[in-house]
Amino acid sequence: MAERANSHSDPHASRTQPRTRDRDREEAAARIRHLLETEGEAVHAQASVSNVRRAQVYEETDDLEELRTKARAIKEDAIERLPELIETVREAVEANGGTVYVAEDAADANEYVANVVEDAGGESAGGTTEATSDATDATGASGPTVVKSKSMTTEEIDLNDTLEREGADVYETDLGEWVLQVADDTPSHIVGPAMHLSRAEIADLFTERFDPDEPFETAEELTRFARDYLGERIREADIGITGANFVVAESGTLTLITNEGNARKCAVTPDTHVTVAGVEKLLPTVRDLEPFVDLIAKSATGQPISQYVTLLTPPVESPTLDFASDEPIAELEDEDEDGDDREFHLVLLDNGRTAMREDDQLRETLYCIRCGACSNSCANFQSVGGHGFGGETYSGGIATGWEAGVHGQDSAAEFNDLCTGCSRCVDACPVKIDIPWINTVVRDRINRDAEPEAYDALVDGLTPNAETGGLDPGKRFFGNIGTVAKLGSATAPVSNWLADAGPVRDLLERTLGIDRRRDLPTFQRECLVDWFEKRGGEAASRRRADRAASRGDAADVDREAVLYPDVYTNYVDTDRGKAAVRTLEALGIPVRVPDLPESGRAPLSQGMVATADERASALYGAVAEDLDAGRDLVVIEPSDLAAFQREYERFLPERSFERLREHSYEVCEYVYGLLENGGDPTALSTSAALAESDDRGDRGDPIAYHSHCQQRTLGLEAPTTALLERCGYELRTSTAECCGMAGSFGYKREYYELSVDVGERLATEFEDAETVVASGTSCGDQLEGLLERDVPHPIEMIAPER
Amino acid sequence: MATDTVGRFERALSDLEVGFERVAAADASERIASILEAPAVGTELPYDGVSQPDGVTTEPTAAELAAAETGVTPASFGIAEYGTVAIESRPDGDEPVALYPDFHVAVVAASDVVPDLGAAFERLEGHLRGAKSLVFATGRSATADMGDLVHGVHGPGAVHVIVLEDR
Numbered sequence: 001m002a003e004r005a006n007s008h009s010d011p012h013a014s015r016t017q018p019r020t021r022d023r024d025r026e027e028a029a030a031r032i033r034h035l036l037e038t039e040g041e042a043v044h045a046q047a048s049v050s051n052v053r054r055a056q057v058y059e060e061t062d063d064l065e066e067l068r069t070k071a072r073a074i075k076e077d078a079i080e081r082l083p084e085l086i087e088t089v090r091e092a093v094e095a096n097g098g099t100v101y102v103a104e105d106a107a108d109a110n111e112y113v114a115n116v117v118e119d120a121g122g123e124s125a126g127g128t129t130e131a132t133s134d135a136t137d138a139t140g141a142s143g144p145t146v147v148k149s150k151s152m153t154t155e156e157i158d159l160n161d162t163l164e165r166e167g168a169d170v171y172e173t174d175l176g177e178w179v180l181q182v183a184d185d186t187p188s189h190i191v192g193p194a195m196h197l198s199r200a201e202i203a204d205l206f207t208e209r210f211d212p213d214e215p216f217e218t219a220e221e222l223t224r225f226a227r228d229y230l231g232e233r234i235r236e237a238d239i240g241i242t243g244a245n246f247v248v249a250e251s252g253t254l255t256l257i258t259n260e261g262n263a264r265k266c267a268v269t270p271d272t273h274v275t276v277a278g279v280e281k282l283l284p285t286v287r288d289l290e291p292f293v294d295l296i297a298k299s300a301t302g303q304p305i306s307q308y309v310t311l312l313t314p315p316v317e318s319p320t321l322d323f324a325s326d327e328p329i330a331e332l333e334d335e336d337e338d339g340d341d342r343e344f345h346l347v348l349l350d351n352g353r354t355a356m357r358e359d360d361q362l363r364e365t366l367y368c369i370r371c372g373a374c375s376n377s378c379a380n381f382q383s384v385g386g387h388g389f390g391g392e393t394y395s396g397g398i399a400t401g402w403e404a405g406v407h408g409q410d411s412a413a414e415f416n417d418l419c420t421g422c423s424r425c426v427d428a429c430p431v432k433i434d435i436p437w438i439n440t441v442v443r444d445r446i447n448r449d450a451e452p453e454a455y456d457a458l459v460d461g462l463t464p465n466a467e468t469g470g471l472d473p474g475k476r477f478f479g480n481i482g483t484v485a486k487l488g489s490a491t492a493p494v495s496n497w498l499a500d501a502g503p504v505r506d507l508l509e510r511t512l513g514i515d516r517r518r519d520l521p522t523f524q525r526e527c528l529v530d531w532f533e534k535r536g537g538e539a540a541s542r543r544r545a546d547r548a549a550s551r552g553d554a555a556d557v558d559r560e561a562v563l564y565p566d567v568y569t570n571y572v573d574t575d576r577g578k579a580a581v582r583t584l585e586a587l588g589i590p591v592r593v594p595d596l597p598e599s600g601r602a603p604l605s606q607g608m609v610a611t612a613d614e615r616a617s618a619l620y621g622a623v624a625e626d627l628d629a630g631r632d633l634v635v636i637e638p639s640d641l642a643a644f645q646r647e648y649e650r651f652l653p654e655r656s657f658e659r660l661r662e663h664s665y666e667v668c669e670y671v672y673g674l675l676e677n678g679g680d681p682t683a684l685s686t687s688a689a690l691a692e693s694d695d696r697g698d699r700g701d702p703i704a705y706h707s708h709c710q711q712r713t714l715g716l717e718a719p720t721t722a723l724l725e726r727c728g729y730e731l732r733t734s735t736a737e738c739c740g741m742a743g744s745f746g747y748k749r750e751y752y753e754l755s756v757d758v759g760e761r762l763a764t765e766f767e768d769a770e771t772v773v774a775s776g777t778s779c780g781d782q783l784e785g786l787l788e789r790d791v792p793h794p795i796e797m798i799a800p801e802r
Numbered sequence: 803m804a805t806d807t808v809g810r811f812e813r814a815l816s817d818l819e820v821g822f823e824r825v826a827a828a829d830a831s832e833r834i835a836s837i838l839e840a841p842a843v844g845t846e847l848p849y850d851g852v853s854q855p856d857g858v859t860t861e862p863t864a865a866e867l868a869a870a871e872t873g874v875t876p877a878s879f880g881i882a883e884y885g886t887v888a889i890e891s892r893p894d895g896d897e898p899v900a901l902y903p904d905f906h907v908a909v910v911a912a913s914d915v916v917p918d919l920g921a922a923f924e925r926l927e928g929h930l931r932g933a934k935s936l937v938f939a940t941g942r943s944a945t946a947d948m949g950d951l952v953h954g955v956h957g958p959g960a961v962h963v964i965v966l967e968d969r
């Protein structure tokens with residue numbers, strides 16, 4: 001990976017690049033703006049509903065975790081045994097009377113299918129003259145007629161183009177795919193491919209194209225028309241092409257999952273059936289299908305099960321349907337052996353998948369069952385859809401893995417930055433893929449392949465040795481935000497005045513891509529660590545904790561805490577740090593606030609994996625003694641806690657990781673635990689209602705609370721809501737998955753408008769709320785900007801005054 | 803226990819807006835005749851003492867299939883948990899008969915209604931290993947691709963399940 005760094009030798013190129021990068025940002029911003037305006041609304045309407053339904057049905061499914069764990073294990077095993085499974089399925093399909101072809105790449109697969117189609121067309125021309133002439137009337141062409149059910153894999157290889165070039169008439173029969181075919185458009189979602197088009201747009205398109213007596217208006221009319229039109233195409237078809245959701249190796253059974261019923265028709269009506277499926281669709285046994293059949297509709301649309309789960313073991317025994325014949329369709333005893341009049345081809349597509357399997361980071365992508373839950377749960381996806389958040393074929397969070405694997409890194413580079421690592425998809429994915437990690441790794445690879453540029457000198461001092469190559473200077477700046485903040489704090493308030501000055505903002509925008517519409521953080525002259533030392537450090541803290549104990553306020557536990565001074569708490573938002581210190585002391589916990597290394601969250605967001613890895617080791621080294629001494633690491637910023645508890649698993653030895661995970665806590669989770677263990681809530685600054693009446697008859701002060709995306713994924717929203725309620729507040733929580741700010745994302749010029757679009761959905765939920773609190777720095781910043789008011793951390797609501 | 807399972811099956815079907823009734827095998831033919839919309843096609847009902855009523859064309863031609871309003875087929879089994887009927891792809895055409903007409907009537911023996919997906923897979927294993935094909939059909943064909951939820955796209959827009967309580 002690293003050698004590429006020296007491959008750029010043209011000095012001219014590097015001189016002209018900065019302007020290019022600036023222009024690239026402008027173009028990216030324009031593209032996103034256009035999608036927000038034209039497609040965002042329609043995509044959001046459907047994707048967000050599917051996401052809510054998915055969350056509901058997950059909630060109602062008692063054995064959900066068991067199913068996900070099982071599904072994951074089956075996939076791991078299947079991909080491990082892939083070469084063997086290919087041989088097993090070949091034997092099974094051939095024994096049944098079908099053919100298996102393993103296609104190396106798109107061209108190979110297309111050529112094979114084109115030949116099958118040509119043969120099938122030829123046969124039908126010779127056999128049933130009448131049917132052929134029907135087809136000619138209907139289509140004005142004489143090539144074979146192909147009907148298809150929805151298949152992203154055939155989109156991946158552009159099969160339709162090939163077949164049409166060869167003279168076939170190809171009809172998509174999934175209504176969404178057919179709409180795209182009529183519109184000459186591409187899928188914007190892996191499950192609902194035409195999600196970006198509204199009913200009105202489809203009605204206009206169809207009215208123009210098919211010129212009905214009355215213009216189309218309702219979905220009902222459009223659906224009926226589609227049913228009739230496509231029904232005729234299916235009846236006259238020479239060949240049916242389907243994808244497969246799963247392929248069972250031991251029996252040669254295909255699983256097709258649809259709600260419309262078109263895949264059933266395409267598979268069994270014509271006498272020739274071709275299935276194109278990625279090799280990763282193979283599962284060893286029939287029994288292995290069970291958790292997937294149970295999960296896939298739940299994760300995709302929130303339905304308990306899809307309408308049609310078709311389990312075909314071709315060639316099937318169902319009679320073929322020849323609509324020109326007046327013989328009974330049934331194939332009774334005197335006919336040939338079962339299924340003998342049918343032809344079946346299973347085309348297993350490699351197209352990069354074998355290489356993905358051998359790639360330790362991309363392998364997980366092959367476990368994907370393409371349910372689209374990661375798209376639906378993604379705030380950025382909901383706003384721009386798959387035409388923005390997607391590559392050549394695939395879209396949404398996992399598309400980075402798929403595109404990098406099947407179309408190459410360049411296709412992934414187009415949209416990879418749209419994953420902010422919020423991790424909401426992690427809970428949604430039925431096979432537990434760490435989608436944010438795949439995005440981080442691919443971003444790292446893209447960074448390393450990029451060319452360095454002239455402005456790099458500006459941020460060169462920030463680049464640790466771990467990162468080589470032409471990392472975008474903006475990325476380097478944000479990836480090293482700790483150093484920036486330290487400098488900013490040391491030189492405050494001058495740094496703040498400077499940062500606000502017009503020419504400086506202009507420079508920041510052009511070089512680092514920091515959007516000038518965004519307020520920059522205001523650095524504090526005195527950082528949290530210095531404040532704590534000045535106030536008497538650990539010794540003073542112990543005295544305060546002891547006083548609380550002697551008042552009887554303390555929790556009945558013998559603990560000591562190390563408060564983690566994350567970059568923002570330490571240099572920018574020191575108030576929440578001070579609030580945390582006071583709260584812990586008031587409940588009898590002595591606190592330390594040492595100067596600790598950065599968590600690595602910032603470089604992780606920028607795809608600087610090696611830097612993050614170094615930070616993880618440094619951080620662990622710095623807290624190891626505290627952990628050994630039995631102290632708890634209390635963390636305010638959820639994204640840093642998420643680094644300790646999720647990503648560090650990849651950087652630290654297992655024992656170190658487990659140790660840190662076990663002893664690190666989100667601050668409100670920790671405080672709630674203290675109250676549960678006898679800490680006295682009245683020692684805190686509680687809502688008036690609790691103070692005034694013990695029986696809580698009065699309602700407390702209302703509070704609107706937005707948890708943090710990564711905090712939710714850690715399952716840590718509940719302790720904060722419980723804590724605030726315990727302290728007498730009447731709570732309302734947000735439904736929006738993410739605030740849209742996501743660390744540096746909302747600062748970047750190309751993403752500013754998208755970030756605001758996402759943030760506004762959250763802000764709208766809280767518009768009329770009197771008090772709004774948020775756990776994350778980013779969430780707070782975003783909400784403060786949009787609601788134009790203070791948005792403190794929950795700990796600031798409950799901290800005692802002094 | 804079987805009664806509970808059938809009761810659960812009934813509730814799931816009602817959530818799916820699928821018609822449901824329990825009848826004695828001896829009355830099944832008459833009940834089918836009274837609910838179908840003509841023209842109707844069907845396949846052989848493999849239950850003791852049950853046959854398709856006169857109004858149902860068995861061994862239809864493709865044209866009769868295309869023109870039919872109702873298709874009557876047996877279901878190999880039902881899954882109570884989800885309100886699913888399993889239709890096997892037999893040579894006499896259960897799959898197209900259950901799929902093409904707008905109204906599908908599925909006939910299932912009470913003893914073939916299994917509680918959940920796990921139990922269904924136990925049956926399925928035998929089927930698929932024997933190179934059979936079947937479909938788990940749950941509710942009515944549906945799409946939201948035209949901008950709103952519509953039933954009856956490529957598959958049936960209405961479904962009715964008849965449980966033979968003594969079979």
Ligand code: SF4
Pocket residue numbers: 299367368369370371372373374375398425428429430431432433435
């Ligand atoms: S990565 Fe997971 S959530 Fe996303 S499409 Fe694949 S299986 Fe579904």
